[in-house]
Amino acid sequence: MKRFVLLSTVALPLLLIAGLFAMYRPVAGSDGAPDLPDSATADPFAIEIVRAYYPDESVLAEVRRWTEPWSWDREAGYILLDVTGSERLWLEELGFRLEVDEALTARYSQPNEYLPGQGNGIPGYACYRTVEETFTTIDDIVSNHPQLASLIDIGDSWVKAEGGGPGYDMLVLKLTNSAIAGPKPILFSMSSVHAREYAPAELNTRFAEYLINNYGSDADVTWLLDYHEIHLLLQANPDGRKMAESGILWRKNTNENYCSPTSTNRGADLNRNFPFQWDCCGGSSNSACSLTYHGPTPESEPEVQAITDYVSSIFADVRPDDFVTPAPITTTGVFLDLHSFSQLVIWPWGHQTALPPNSQEITTLGRKMAYFNNYLAAQATVLGITDGTTDDFAYGTLGVAAYTIEMGTEFFQQCSVFENTIVPANMPSLLYAAKSARAPYMLPAGPEAIDLSHQLLTIPVGTSATITFSATLDDTRYSSGSEPTQNIAAAEFYIDTPPWITATTPLPIAMTPADGNFDSSVEVVNGSLDASGLALGRHSVFIRGQDAAGNWGIVAAFFVDVVETESLYLPLVTHP
Template identity: 55%
Template structure:
């Protein structure tokens, strides 16, 4: 390796000698100034990474190459060297964090330089408009205050809101999916992903049968901005992570508490957080010290049942309901508990199964959180450890300030299906992911007169898991069934499901085409919905998928339906006439 020695005149002792290696500058001591700098830190023992996690969170960890990437100040630079890291400044990444992006010439909305990402205010306007426009599906709930709002004298601060989505006209207990984003302020993509998911659900309700039943029989709780004070700092280009609590590391850009080290469960007990106020993983003075953390915990506790005993070894029941997702960036990872100990959670096998299912959709690496580095006081450990929810973290994308092209073409289209699956499986997150998926539902013809039969077909597939990090057990398909207008779990004792048969005559493969004839005699006029699910040879039932069909009075001529039209490459609206389609050019 070629080393080019450089003498820096006027530097302090210990800072004079530096060298270039592989394009990165290596310093015998910290560089001049206070930082921050982006560094590559090389290690010889994985335990060094775990020790590092008590002071900071690496941006990237590359175990195969023995280095990590982190943002450090002068004190952390010296400390990392003292515990054995070889530290190299990365000039390109350092310039990136020191030179915030400017607004694009034609940009009107969004974060400067990133028009695809809504600001705090814009995301709030979006959610409020959803609640106003879809009043039977959406409610916009004030769940608490940010630190700035509870401490007058500084910035104005914000309310924390949850956008709750469900069909309020269908009563009864419903399983829940909670998705949170923006807990770490500098992570741009997760908030927009969560916002787009909200828009997708309400805009497709009534047209997409799966979205329709998801909101009919589930509650989806979306906390778009979990740390709005910090997010406002990050919108200026600062790599702000924590909230803005000015009691700690006062009046600096390092102030605040890491909200994802501040949750009550196992707070500060395992070396996965810091007691130093200026560190980016500072856990706060006490568990749940921050108003944002308190608001989140109180909301989740009030909307999800406690299904797990307190002992670390106690599993949640196999039929527990409810899923908790915390969206972060970055790293292309699907993570599950525990984060604080190198030991499987009591529901570890089921966590792995659902994690591999999520990773099938987004292509990320599924793993237990501790494999990355230890953390304590985190949101997903709280959700699982205290309540028994299936708690996960998605680390989306490849950088904090992800470019819009990557977001629109990679992050969004691969993660939306994963979020939809989270909603589909929220009724039994520890059971249904082990079962097969019901795909390619088709009902022919789609409209019939009463008494005329319909042909229902589908594909039942037990193979759809990520193979990154290991293979999930898969089985042959053993059965498939459907129900009409009511999902299988809500049928009365007088109602029943109906079998679908293997199209080739026998259930003996891991992917099976299935068929059934639907008898429409006795069905009311109007639109109906068929729910389909499959079972594998191990007895696991997968989640349902759905399809619409209609029973029409043959004596009444069909009316013209004014339905949304989707044409690739255009944004469009359809006027209230079948003949006129107005296009907005892209």
């Protein structure tokens, strides 16, 4: 189906450069791929994970026409990928020297099995929700938080749309405080469009839960949902994901019209099927059994049709579909596509090495997101040429700031790594992307307000008291390259009305540098507020800073509660 239906709230989530992909096997054809089986008799677990040392880099393009390496260690001179017996022989004929990774081969060459006592989650990986469990989480969020959450059916998976089976709806979870009118800037975040990438869908779901669970207690999350919209496509390839849950390294959708109806190599690579520069530049395959098969036409796949239609409906088209015209600096909105693995934050273009028109601004936000997860930030061609991809579509067609985050170090990431490393590293990146959506080509150049400290969080109404607080303004928090930084030039705060509200005139109150001078790119600033005039209830204090180049940064906030009766004075509270 091609529709957007708002459902009832009770109806229903080194340069070691890892690639994105590998299980469906190409038959010999126009891409010069090895002669490989396309029938259902092929065992999807009859694979080895190998380090393939290449004779020279020129042969890599030939390999990439039919598969996508897991990773590329350029310094050591090898790519990591999974191979069948036929592929192994073909690579050796090309001059590759192969070394088997026994540990990875043991993990990926057998079906998933439930752990002892495991009741939920993907077999063997209890931290990752199945497709059905993800949808149950969405239903629970919408049912329990109707003012903050709604569900939008944007279309159908291939099996449901054309395959004659139940398949799945393509479901977007929309988070915002519906009691506050828009328009509001939007973050759209999709995940696991490559089915075998377990971590992205779960991280995106955890992001939704974090926002819902912290609304009303965390001042930053509260203003984010009050004044922004978060649109989350948690399972972007549900048919393929269901196959991958069994332990098959399934990447594509399950379209039976390609390769063979029963082959484990069937389907189209959804992240090569988007319309902008589809099949333009050798960054995808013409072979129907190939890992990177781009489909017969742009948007041939119902999942891609659903995504392109929906994304085009929520973001304004602010630039022509050329390679030279920048989007206006005031453009709102951020588009994210979450993948694994390789520990990268990447952005357009992927189909050519030339820089995009908004290169400076796109790079600045990318480097800012990479600061939090400590990933490499780079243009997407760091992975090689790709065409028909999500982020090239979002930026190239609409002008929205678009990024892919490649998280972690494996497709089936161990739960201990996911819980202890991937989630804490990437949650701040997602939060920053969401906060920057009001002006992604401007705000990331400004200083962050961090390490807020404040006194008297709870005061009796009418009390003659002064609330004192401080923050650190930091103009230096970027990763991967040299980003322009300036001295802090100004700091201010607002009470209850953030600076972007235009219906009224918010009153800025100046803050002062703790050392007496604005002469550094990192400054501690102090502020104070007479609380005697504050009305009964909760109040928000918004803090922001400006650097010497005139760039304002994203606001940070804290709450002050004015209560009926005298409450305990909290001496000092700090948070990052």
